[in-house]
Amino acid sequence: MATAASKNIIEIRNLHKYFGDVQALRGVNLNVERGKVVVIVGPSGSGKSTLLRCINHLEVETEGEVWVDGKRLSEKNKDINSIRAEIGMVFQLFNLFPHLSVLDNIVLAQRVVRGRKKDEAVQIAHEQLKRVGISEKADNFPGQLSGGQQQRVAIARALAMNPKIMLFDEPTSALDPEMIKEVLDVMLALAKDGMTMVCVTHEMGFARAAADEVIFMDHGLIVEKGSPDAVFNHPQEERTKLFLSQILSH
Amino acid sequence: MTHSTGIDPNLPQVQASAKPRPKTLQERIDEFPWWVGGIFVIAIGAFYLVTTQTSFGEALNFIRIGIGITITTTLYAYSIALVIGLVAGLGRISRNVVVRNLSTLYVELVRGIPILVLIFYIALVAVPDSLGVFKTLGAWLTSNGLGFIGQPLAAINNDSISLNVRAIIALSVTYGAFLAEIFRAGIQSIGKGQMEAARSLGMSYGQAMRYVILPQAIRNVLPALGNDFVAMVKDSSLVSVLAVRDITQVARLYAGRTFRFREAYTILAILYLGMTLILSLVVRVLERRLHGNSRK
Ligand SMILES: Nc1ncnc2c1ncn2[C@@H]1O[C@H](COP(=O)(O)OP(=O)(O)OP(=O)(O)O)[C@@H](O)[C@H]1O
Ligand SMILES: [Mg+2]
Numbered sequence: 001m002a003t004a005a006s007k008n009i010i011e012i013r014n015l016h017k018y019f020g021d022v023q024a025l026r027g028v029n030l031n032v033e034r035g036k037v038v039v040i041v042g043p044s045g046s047g048k049s050t051l052l053r054c055i056n057h058l059e060v061e062t063e064g065e066v067w068v069d070g071k072r073l074s075e076k077n078k079d080i081n082s083i084r085a086e087i088g089m090v091f092q093l094f095n096l097f098p099h100l101s102v103l104d105n106i107v108l109a110q111r112v113v114r115g116r117k118k119d120e121a122v123q124i125a126h127e128q129l130k131r132v133g134i135s136e137k138a139d140n141f142p143g144q145l146s147g148g149q150q151q152r153v154a155i156a157r158a159l160a161m162n163p164k165i166m167l168f169d170e171p172t173s174a175l176d177p178e179m180i181k182e183v184l185d186v187m188l189a190l191a192k193d194g195m196t197m198v199c200v201t202h203e204m205g206f207a208r209a210a211a212d213e214v215i216f217m218d219h220g221l222i223v224e225k226g227s228p229d230a231v232f233n234h235p236q237e238e239r240t241k242l243f244l245s246q247i248l249s250h
Numbered sequence: 251m252t253h254s255t256g257i258d259p260n261l262p263q264v265q266a267s268a269k270p271r272p273k274t275l276q277e278r279i280d281e282f283p284w285w286v287g288g289i290f291v292i293a294i295g296a297f298y299l300v301t302t303q304t305s306f307g308e309a310l311n312f313i314r315i316g317i318g319i320t321i322t323t324t325l326y327a328y329s330i331a332l333v334i335g336l337v338a339g340l341g342r343i344s345r346n347v348v349v350r351n352l353s354t355l356y357v358e359l360v361r362g363i364p365i366l367v368l369i370f371y372i373a374l375v376a377v378p379d380s381l382g383v384f385k386t387l388g389a390w391l392t393s394n395g396l397g398f399i400g401q402p403l404a405a406i407n408n409d410s411i412s413l414n415v416r417a418i419i420a421l422s423v424t425y426g427a428f429l430a431e432i433f434r435a436g437i438q439s440i441g442k443g444q445m446e447a448a449r450s451l452g453m454s455y456g457q458a459m460r461y462v463i464l465p466q467a468i469r470n471v472l473p474a475l476g477n478d479f480v481a482m483v484k485d486s487s488l489v490s491v492l493a494v495r496d497i498t499q500v501a502r503l504y505a506g507r508t509f510r511f512r513e514a515y516t517i518l519a520i521l522y523l524g525m526t527l528i529l530s531l532v533v534r535v536l537e538r539r540l541h542g543n544s545r546k
Binding site: 056058081082084085086087088089091093095096097098099108109112113114154157158161 | 441443444446447448449450451452453454457461462465466469
């Protein structure tokens with residue numbers, strides 16, 4: 001079974017997830033190696049978000065196993081908070097804390113979860129804001145920022161925890177077209193820095209440039225996976241071809 | 251890179267609205283807060299009565315002795331009710347079945363019983379009964395060699411808890427249930443994305459509540475909390491049935507002794523009106539300040 005020394009930082013075995021009668025995942029197997037970028041595509045309702053959310057236990061699996069960095073996630077695992085601290089997550093709707101300034105958004109978890117001193121946390125927050133290119137907004141409140149800026153703050157907030165893995169759930173799909181690039185640029189730079197990333201996104205350009213592996217999901221299963229070139233240009237499965245023709249046609 | 255929109259996001263996002271059309275006379279008449287004028291007339295009338303008619307002046311002088319008790323009873327009871335309400339409100343949404351059902355039971359019990367009955371019951375039945383439990387516990391502890399805790403416990407008797415204190419307990423238990431519902435609604439009004447973001451950063455449920463959910467929830471329910479404070483000022487009059495000498499009780503005593511019912515109850519009503527109006531005004535100003543500051 002997975003160990004800390006294993007090259008796979010994420011190992012998912014036979015993952016099933018039910019919401020009542022709805023079967024969102026129907027036996028997913030997936031390994032992600034350290035430092036790799038995996039892009040997940042697939043039609044709406046195919047279980048992409050559910051899979052991602054099982055990786056940091058925002059959803060609890062009905063059956064199967066999720067291992068992260070050699071630790072099995074389970075309901076009984078008292079360590080879940082410390083495991084989550086190693087996994088950054090970026091949401092479609094940013095989910096910044098509206099009552100806190102941009103700086104405090106990034107400082108809060110560093111202090112209460114990582115136990116960092118204020119000065120250290122503030123310094124790290126400034127470094128991360130610089131990394132995502134919005135140093136000048138530290139004292140603003142989230143409501144005063146554009147969508148693209150908010151999403152970059154959300155990325156900085158996750159990065160400040162020094163996570164080993166970053167999960168992205170359609171980080172650009174709530175953004176106006178002109179703001180998508182600024183977020184994708186940050187994600188590309190992150191990929192270049194060697195961050196392990198699992199991204200649900202339909203941004204083909206990003207997938208081609210950054211992904212080591214593209215996964216196509218449908219009806220709660222991984223239907224096809226491979227390099228961006230293999231999946232996008234030479235899909236083997238009919239469902240993949242159909243899906244690609246639909247998203248490329250608009 | 252940061253100026254992708256061409257709009258400076260620092261600018262307030264107020265759309266330049268068209269200049270408001272001047273209002274017609276009819277609209278002005280319709281919108282004018284005439285009721286404030288009515289209050290004004292009542293205030294002047296009260297002032298006139300008290301200064302010109304000695305019987306009203308005397309009544310005021312006597313009844314205002316109770317103001318202190320009314321205010322302290324309300325303040326103590328409301329502070330305790332805030333704590334009970336927060337705990338029970340969190341309990342109402344707890345994932346723990348026992349905690350959740352106990353909290354719901356408490357809220358439903360209190361909401362199903364008239365406040366007056368609750369005050370009688372808590373002050374004259376529940377408090378003495380729990381004292382009985384303390385006594386038994388104290389005696390048991392003492393007989394088991396733990397006299398240092400047991401003896402003080404056993405020494406508590408009915409007289410050591412005054413009716414004033416019982417009134418405060420009764421009011422706070424009652425209002426705790428009301429405030430619990432306010433806190434619960436406030437917490438549930440915060441989108442679940444906030445809890446998920448906090449948890450995904452590694453915060454525990456408690457940390458997420460404390461640092462992320464509650465600050466936003468409480469801000470949302472401040473007006474409702476203010477309204478309930480005003481309501482409690484009025485409901486504190488019910489503790490007069492326990493012979494607690496608040497303004498209502500003092501007014502009743504005065505009326506009973508002098509048979510000046512008109513004076514006693516006019517003054518009493520005006521005192522409550524004065525307190526609640528001032529408090530409502532404070533609540534409204536607070537509310538406006540919050541709205542002005544709220545960062546969307
Ligand atoms: N909390 C929930 N309760 C009930 N059903 C859910 C819940 N979350 C997801 N589902 C269902 O599970 C299935 C998979 O949902 P999921 O959100 O994972 O899909 P997705 O691939 O992310 O879709 P999209 O592209 O629309 O985001 C869907 O049928 C959805 O309706
Ligand atoms: Mg989704």
